[in-house]
Amino acid sequence: MRWSQIDTTPCPLAQTMAIIGDSWTLLLLRDAVRGARKFEEFKQLTGASRAIISERLAHLVEHGILDRVIYQAHPPRYEYHLTSRGRALQPVMMSMAHWAETHLPALVHPVDRRHTVCGHRFKPVLTCSECGEAVTPETVTFDRFQAEALARSK
Amino acid sequence: MRWSQIDTTPCPLAQTMAIIGDSWTLLLLRDAVRGARKFEEFKQLTGASRAIISERLAHLVEHGILDRVIYQAHPPRYEYHLTSRGRALQPVMMSMAHWAETHLPALVHPVDRRHTVCGHRFKPVLTCSECGEAVTPETVTFDRFQAEALARSK
DNA sequence: TATGTAAGTTCATTTTATGAACTCAGCCTC
DNA sequence: GAGGCTGAGTTCATAAAATGAACTTACATA
Structure with missing residues (x-):
């Protein structure tokens, strides 16, 4: 393809x-x-x-x-x-930039990212629209993706 | 370059x-x-x-x-x-997938994305690490970026 | 008249991507 | 024990894309 x-x-x-x-x-x-x-x-x-x-x-x-x-x-x-x-698309870019800041600190300059609602310098945190808690790789499942992956890999 | x-x-x-x-x-x-x-x-x-x-x-x-x-x-x-x-990198991928679901609904299949903490199907929301409120393109500033852009465009 | 600016386009050359075929080392079947 | 199968690649010829430099067009300024 x-x-x-x-x-x-x-x-x-x-x-x-x-x-x-x-x-x-x-x-x-x-x-x-x-x-x-x-x-x-x-x-x-x-x-x-x-x-x-x-x-x-x-x-x-x-x-x-x-x-x-x-x-x-x-x-x-x-x-x-x-x-x-x-x-x-800004959340996408912020997530990418934050990943680099966290995982490649030696290679990038820091970003002065401020939230005008509270006025603070902040880190972007991905949260759940339903409960408001942070979503981590361990606390999310993709049932449909997993079903498809299984089906296709047969 | x-x-x-x-x-x-x-x-x-x-x-x-x-x-x-x-x-x-x-x-x-x-x-x-x-x-x-x-x-x-x-x-x-x-x-x-x-x-x-x-x-x-x-x-x-x-x-x-x-x-x-x-x-x-x-x-x-x-x-x-x-x-x-x-x-x-999952937050990056989730943000991208959510953007496509929102802005290209006719082209993509829906994602069954669940948060195991609360058990609900959810949308990823980017929030501020300091106040917990949602961060939108209108409520974020990048002072350093803007300063650099100005400096370089001279 | 000459020089500069903005937003491109064109072109020759270099770099990458693509799909098909090939490799290698063991395993499975008849 | 010959032939095919599997998994993880590599090689190769061809097709597509990127690169940098030069060119274009239509004005503005000195």
Whole structure:
């Protein structure tokens, strides 16, 4: 199977990877969250080539993660704005960043991540929508996944 | 800049992507969480080519995400087990899967994700370690990121 | 008139991915 | 004891993607 056909599988992880799992794409989103808007800003901040930036921005626009809005008519110039769907990827990015801070402390700089509701510097904690307690790898089960894995591995 | 040099930057997101951001790698981890252990299981479940599986598993072992343990001496046969560092990536995968469920409902099957502490089917919610309230894109700031973005874009 | 800027596109070269076939070492069956 | 089967790979030719540099277009500024 080709990676380019990964978006034909109904797995939510595969679908998400099909949209944001390319090399550079998540860094474009990181910079969009940091406030980048323009083509040259993305180029500067990520360090990727123009062709990649061009292709990946178009891909994100196509999937409703970014909006391409004209900000000057002559000559046409565009900015890329995060949509609400794009902003909704922030938990993914925070989880990834927090994993690196915890498990690769020597390789990364610390992040000054503050919660404006309480004003504190915080760590992101994944919790259960029903009971509010933290969810850990030991306290979660994926019945359907496990059933499928068993079925497929036969 | 080449993607293969992305691991030289101190950004936590870039570091995480350098380890799990390759095509197929996250699907290998997904299947490891679902219980896959053996080379042929990973091949079956992901659909990637042998060369890719071989290379990516070695990469994950090298970065301490998987352990390669021998389970038969003659001929040598290995299993790949998630390490605690690997299991710690579950919040990342849950956030990604939940994003797809919310924003691409037509493309993915639902996930039966249960919290064993309370027994309920739940949605993962990212909360603040300090006040316990949900963290949304609107209630988080990244001062250091924003300062750097400004500095670099000058 | 010359230089600069923004957002791309094009192109030649280098790197990766893909699928099929091959390997190796033992096991299982007839 | 010959032939096939299993598991975990490796090798190879071909196809696809990434890279960096140069080019383009349409204006603005000196």
